[in-house]
Amino acid sequence: MNPTINLLKSHRSIRKFTDEPVSQEIVDELILCGQAAATSSNVQAVTAVQIHDSDKRETLAKLAGGQPYVASAAAFFVYCADMNRPKYACEKQGGDFSPGMTEHFIIATVDVALAAQNTVVAAESLGLGICYIGGLRNNPVEVSELLELPEHVYPVFGLCIGHPAQDPEVKPRMPIEAVLMYDKYDASIFDNSVSLYDDTVREYYKSRTSGKKDSTWSQEMKALVGKESRPHMSSFLKGRGFLKK
Numbered sequence: 001m002n003p004t005i006n007l008l009k010s011h012r013s014i015r016k017f018t019d020e021p022v023s024q025e026i027v028d029e030l031i032l033c034g035q036a037a038a039t040s041s042n043v044q045a046v047t048a049v050q051i052h053d054s055d056k057r058e059t060l061a062k063l064a065g066g067q068p069y070v071a072s073a074a075a076f077f078v079y080c081a082d083m084n085r086p087k088y089a090c091e092k093q094g095g096d097f098s099p100g101m102t103e104h105f106i107i108a109t110v111d112v113a114l115a116a117q118n119t120v121v122a123a124e125s126l127g128l129g130i131c132y133i134g135g136l137r138n139n140p141v142e143v144s145e146l147l148e149l150p151e152h153v154y155p156v157f158g159l160c161i162g163h164p165a166q167d168p169e170v171k172p173r174m175p176i177e178a179v180l181m182y183d184k185y186d187a188s189i190f191d192n193s194v195s196l197y198d199d200t201v202r203e204y205y206k207s208r209t210s211g212k213k214d215s216t217w218s219q220e221m222k223a224l225v226g227k228e229s230r231p232h233m234s235s236f237l238k239g240r241g242f243l244k245k
Contacts, residue, residue, distance in 0.1 A: 007121065007124055007125055008121065009170075010124075010170055011120075011124065011170070012129070012168045012169070012170055012171070013130070013131045013132070013168075014069075014129025014130060014131055014160075014162070014164045014165075014166060014168070015067075015069045015131055015166070016069065016072075016164070016165040016166040017069060017072055017073045017074060017129065017160070017162035017163060017164065017165050018162065018163040018164070018165045020074065020162075020163040021074050022074040022075050022128065022161060022162060022163070026126065027050065027075055027161075029122070030119045030122050030123050030161070031048060031119060033118050033119055033121075033122035034046070034048070034115035034116060034118045034119035034122075035115065036118060037111075037114040037115045037117070037118040038114055039111050039114070039115075040107040040110065040111060041107070043086055043107055043108070043111065044085075044111065045081055045082050045083055045085070045086060045104075045107055045108035045111045045112070046079065046080070046081070046082060046108075046111050046112050046115045046116075047079075047080045047082040047085070047153065048077045048078070048079050048080070048115075048116075048119075048159075049077060049078045049080060049147050050075065050076070050077050051076045051077070051078065054071070056146060057070060057071040057076060058071050059146060060076070060078070060136065060143065060146070060158065063135075063136060063138065063139040063142050063143055063146075064133050064135035064136050064138065064139075064158060065135040065138055067133060067135055069131060069160050070133055070158060070160060072162075073131070073160035073161060073162040074161060074162035074163065075160075075161045075162065076158060076159070076160055076161075077158065077159045077161075078136065078143065078147060078155050078157075078158050078159075079112050079115070079116050079155070079156050079157055079158070079159060080112070080147075080149060080153050080154060080155050080156060081105070081108035081109050081111070081112050081153065081154055081156050081242075082108060082152070082153045083104050083105075083108050083152040083153070083241070083242075084150050084151065084152040084153050086104075087099075087152055098245075099152065099241050099244065100238075100241055100242060100243065100244025100245045101244075101245050102242075102243055102245065104242070105237070105242040105243055109156060112156045112157075113156070116132075116157070116159055119159070119161075120159070123161050127163075127164075128161055128162065128163060128164070129161070129162060129163065129164035130159060130160060130161050131159070131160040132157050132158070132159055133157055133158030133159065133160065134157045134158075135158075136155050136157060136158045137155070137156075137157070137230055137233060138230070140154065140155055140232070140233065140236045141236060143155045144240070149240075151240060151241045152240065152241040152242070153240065154236070154237060154240045154242065168208070169204065169207070169208055171204060172197075172200045172201060172204050174193070174194075174197050174217075175193045175196060175197055177189055177192075177193050178190065178193035178194065178197065194217070194218060197217055198216035198217055198218050198219075199216075201215070201216050201217045201220075202214060202215065202216050
């Protein structure tokens with residue numbers, strides 16, 4: 001294939017970083033790469049808050065469930081879905097902003113994911129490592145207060161960027177047969193494809209942990225989606241001005 005495809009297929013989450021800094025010049029270029037991502041109707045509903053303050057970093061690490069790399073990575077960002085800026089532009093032109101639209105929530109959240117992933121690919125192309133931090137949604141109210149986020153803005157996830165101090169294996173993904181369907185949705189393929197993937201994941205964990213972890217993808221999904229997951233997010237998002245219509 002080509003270097004871009006090889007880079008995309010070699011992604012790993014990095015959770016240990018060296019002390020080597022990442023210059024602000026590079027950070028700015030990475031954010032510009034994120035801005036170049038597709039955005040629905042040019043809304044550009046993304047704000048990335050770079051956290052320099054060490055005390056805030058430590059607090060965010062704790063709010064994310066005790067993830068020390070939030071504090072130790074060379075650069076850390078909180079990626080926010082931001083309908084406050086489009087609201088400002090609308091009102092500047094004499095319009096009346098229509099708050100709480102579910103479609104706006106989808107647009108902003110998707111925009112954040114696309115922009116962040118562009119930034120990630122750019123960072124990895126420079127030999128940097130990254131780790132997304134969804135754990136910030138454990139305590140979204142506290143994160144929002146810490147960063148002074150206004151209404152119509154919510155923290156979607158954090159992003160660590162730095163120089164890797166580890167070289168983990170690439171985690172295997174679901175077989176393509178399970179995710180690429182033709183002309184209709186066909187769940188009958190799951191019996192075979194999920195079973196094969198469970199075997200692959202079990203061997204991956206055994207290899208990565210020297211036999212200390214014995215688990216499959218299905219077992220992990222039972223633990224994850226077999227219970228409520230962050231039920232506080234519904235009321236939090238409505239309180240931020242999202243998901244009302």
